[in-house]
Amino acid sequence: MTPTRLAAPVSHSFKLLGDPAEERPARSALSSLISSGPASQPAVLPAAISDDLVIDTETMTAGETKAALRVLGGELSPFTARARLALELRGVAYELLDEPLGPRKSDRLLAANPVYGKIPVLLLPDGRAICESAVIVQYLDDADSDCLLLLLPQDPYERAMHRFWTVYIDDKFWPALDAVSLGPTPAARAQAVEDARAALRVLEGAFGDRSGGAAFFSGGDAAPGLLDLALGCFLPALRACERLHGLSLVDASATPLLDGWSRRFAAHPAARRVLPDTDKVVEFTRFLQAKFGVDVSK
Numbered sequence: 001m002t003p004t005r006l007a008a009p010v011s012h013s014f015k016l017l018g019d020p021a022e023e024r025p026a027r028s029a030l031s032s033l034i035s036s037g038p039a040s041q042p043a044v045l046p047a048a049i050s051d052d053l054v055i056d057t058e059t060m061t062a063g064e065t066k067a068a069l070r071v072l073g074g075e076l077s078p079f080t081a082r083a084r085l086a087l088e089l090r091g092v093a094y095e096l097l098d099e100p101l102g103p104r105k106s107d108r109l110l111a112a113n114p115v116y117g118k119i120p121v122l123l124l125p126d127g128r129a130i131c132e133s134a135v136i137v138q139y140l141d142d143a144d145s146d147c148l149l150l151l152l153p154q155d156p157y158e159r160a161m162h163r164f165w166t167v168y169i170d171d172k173f174w175p176a177l178d179a180v181s182l183g184p185t186p187a188a189r190a191q192a193v194e195d196a197r198a199a200l201r202v203l204e205g206a207f208g209d210r211s212g213g214a215a216f217f218s219g220g221d222a223a224p225g226l227l228d229l230a231l232g233c234f235l236p237a238l239r240a241c242e243r244l245h246g247l248s249l250v251d252a253s254a255t256p257l258l259d260g261w262s263r264r265f266a267a268h269p270a271a272r273r274v275l276p277d278t279d280k281v282v283e284f285t286r287f288l289q290a291k292f293g294v295d296v297s298k
């Protein structure tokens with residue numbers, strides 16, 4: 001493929017979202033999210049980038065509202081929700097490009113994420129891709145570190161703790177929650193309930209340590225941070241799982257701190273915009289159970 005030249009600058013195509021007085025105290029240097037080089041030096045893209053992934057900024061007018069950032073993802077994908085929540089909190093406009101479900105992945109997705117072929121992928125205007133939801137969240141902080149609303153704490157130890165617990169959530173909590181509905185046997189699903197509860201008890205302790213008595217894991221009362229997004233993106237799946245199997249996983253007696261946090265997080269404007277309804281996730285989980293031959297009547 002011939003290297004593609006981008007016309008810079010592209011920052012005019014950013015659009016701030018929502019009510020500025022809402023939960024976003026400050027935004028600055030949003031154009032630095034697009035790091036393809038100074039305006040005077042058009043970026044030369046590596047030949048590997050598919051033309052499909054590049055936004056032709058030359059054809060866009062100054063008032064055009066097309067989002068410069070795009071997310072390859074899905075409405076019901078929790079990892080996509082994690083990345084979208086970060087974009088919403090930062091007040092950055094983006095376009096969600098729905099990736100079809102199924103065994104055949106799109107060429108667009110495989111070009112953007114050749115290593116894992118998974119969603120979400122954040123596409124920069126020049127077509128460069130950032131994969132892995134937690135990496136995307138951290139990229140947004142790194143690309144605009146002057147913004148007052150950072151998703152990771154400033155303190156290096158706290159940053160390390162946020163990263164540590166994000167990995168724990170992805171390695172221990174999510175696989176257990178997923179297996180409560182999709183484990184292959186009744187025994188595997190029963191074990192998964194125990195594992196999910198055990199992970200939630202551990203996270204209850206982590207919330208106490210990180211929040212310092214504030215509303216969110218971030219240690220703040222207004223703005224959630226990386227760790228809030230890391231766990232909060234799974235709340236619809238958790239509530240769907242409770243409803244489908246008649247279970248209670250997060251409640252006032254088992255995990256009182258997480259119970260309060262889950263309600264506050266779900267009520268946050270960014271979460272209300274992004275997180276899917278429990279009904280939809282219940283329906284989708286039933287679809288997956290049928291697809292994978294999971295017989296929950298046994």
Ligand SMILES: N[C@@H](CCC(=O)N[C@@H](CS)C(=O)NCC(=O)O)C(=O)O
Binds near residue numbers: 080120134
């Ligand atoms: N560690 C990845 C996990 C992403 C992931 O598992 N995405 C799911 C959708 S929620 C996916 O693409 N599944 C398709 C597949 O595994 O092939 C992240 O944090 O982004």
